Amino acid sequence: MIWQVMFPRGADIRLVSSHPEVYEPCDDSFALVDALLADRGNLLNHQARFCMEIGCGSGYIITSLAIILGKENSGIHYFTSDINPYATRVTQRTLDAHGVHAEIINTDIASGLQKRLVGMMDVIVVNPPYVPTPEEEVSCEGITASWAGGYNGRTVIDRILPVVDELLSDSGWLYMVTLTANNPSEICLLMRKRGFASRIVVQRSTEEESLHVIKFWREGVDDVKDGNITSSLGTWFGTK
Numbered sequence: 001m002i003w004q005v006m007f008p009r010g011a012d013i014r015l016v017s018s019h020p021e022v023y024e025p026c027d028d029s030f031a032l033v034d035a036l037l038a039d040r041g042n043l044l045n046h047q048a049r050f051c052m053e054i055g056c057g058s059g060y061i062i063t064s065l066a067i068i069l070g071k072e073n074s075g076i077h078y079f080t081s082d083i084n085p086y087a088t089r090v091t092q093r094t095l096d097a098h099g100v101h102a103e104i105i106n107t108d109i110a111s112g113l114q115k116r117l118v119g120m121m122d123v124i125v126v127n128p129p130y131v132p133t134p135e136e137e138v139s140c141e142g143i144t145a146s147w148a149g150g151y152n153g154r155t156v157i158d159r160i161l162p163v164v165d166e167l168l169s170d171s172g173w174l175y176m177v178t179l180t181a182n183n184p185s186e187i188c189l190l191m192r193k194r195g196f197a198s199r200i201v202v203q204r205s206t207e208e209e210s211l212h213v214i215k216f217w218r219e220g221v222d223d224v225k226d227g228n229i230t231s232s233l234g235t236w237f238g239t240k
Contacts, residue, residue, distance in 0.1 A: 010037065010064030017058060017093035021086045023146035025060040027206050028177050032127050033064045035175055035201040035213035040068055048076055048122035052167065054109055054160060056080040057146055059091030061125055066100040078102035079117065081110055083145055109159060114166050121167045126176045129156045153182045161187070164216075165194050174216040175201065184212050191216050 010033045018024055036043065048069065053062040062080045069076055080102050082088055088106045095102055105113060129138070129146055130153040137148035138155050149156055157178070164174050174196075178184040188198045195218055202213040 008067045010067055011060050011094065011098055013060070015094065015097040016060045017090045017097065019086045019090050021142040022084065022090045023057045023143055025058055027204070028127050028211055029060055031202050031204045031211050031213050032061055032125060032175060032177050035215070036065055036068050036125070039201055039215065043069060043123070046122065046173065050077050050079070050120045051123040052079040052121050054081055054124065054126045055128060055146070056082045056091045056104065057087050057127070059094030061127060062091065062102055063094050063098050063100050065123070065125060066102070067098065079105065081105045081107050081113070083108045084142060086142070110163050110167060114163065118166050119169055122169050122172050124164055124168060124172065124174045126160060126164070126174070128160055128176065129153070130177065130179045130182050132181050149182070153179055157182060157187065161190060161194070168218070170218060172217070176214055176216070178212050178214060180210040184214060188214065195219055
């Protein structure tokens with residue numbers, strides 16, 4: 001007899017709440033959750049105490065992270081933020097539907113939280129507004145704020161990176177979705193200047209876009225690399 005071990009697969013899409021002004025889970029959301037699932041062994045060994053999602057939208061990703069890590073584990077504290085007030089309400093309903101708790105903050109990226117949470121986050125997940133758009137769309141309210149990324153889709157991403165650097169603990173990990181148009185190799189170089197190593201966990205192409213989910217961690221801190229998902233900055237630069 002063959003026994004099949006069932007692992008948590010993330011949030012139940014049927015229980016994810018929605019609103020016309022809130023971004024619903026799509027290919028990029030699924031890619032990020034798949035990256036967390038692919039790296040689940042490392043995440044469990046990481047023994048995170050504090051986790052955060054920047055830009056929670058529907059709450060699908062932060063809920064999935066909590067389920068992957070074991071939502072019954074009361075020792076992990078979850079935080080999530082979004083500039084869209086509708087998103088914070090929808091996220092609360094999604095969390096409640098799955099029996100998950102997180103502190104939800106209606107703010108731009110992590111404004112007002114850096115001093116409180118500096119150096120505390122063991123895991124940060126971000127599906128940022130990465131779509132190249134006119135710069136004026138970046139400041140729009142509602143659902144537009146979830147995708148409008150400005151020039152090369154980098155305006156918001158470039159604002160997020162230094163905030164993440166502040167929030168992450170010495171052994172903290174960042175998982176972030178990027179689009180080919182965002183020039184992910186340049187993002188990795190910028191993070192390398194801040195002392196971060198990086199690797200691709202998931203790479204996925206759809207009819208409309210080519211996505212990379214990149215994991216960042218501070219250089220000099222060991223990262224357990226599963227052989228089936230190990231990729232690196234060398235993918236772009238021809239180095240190991």
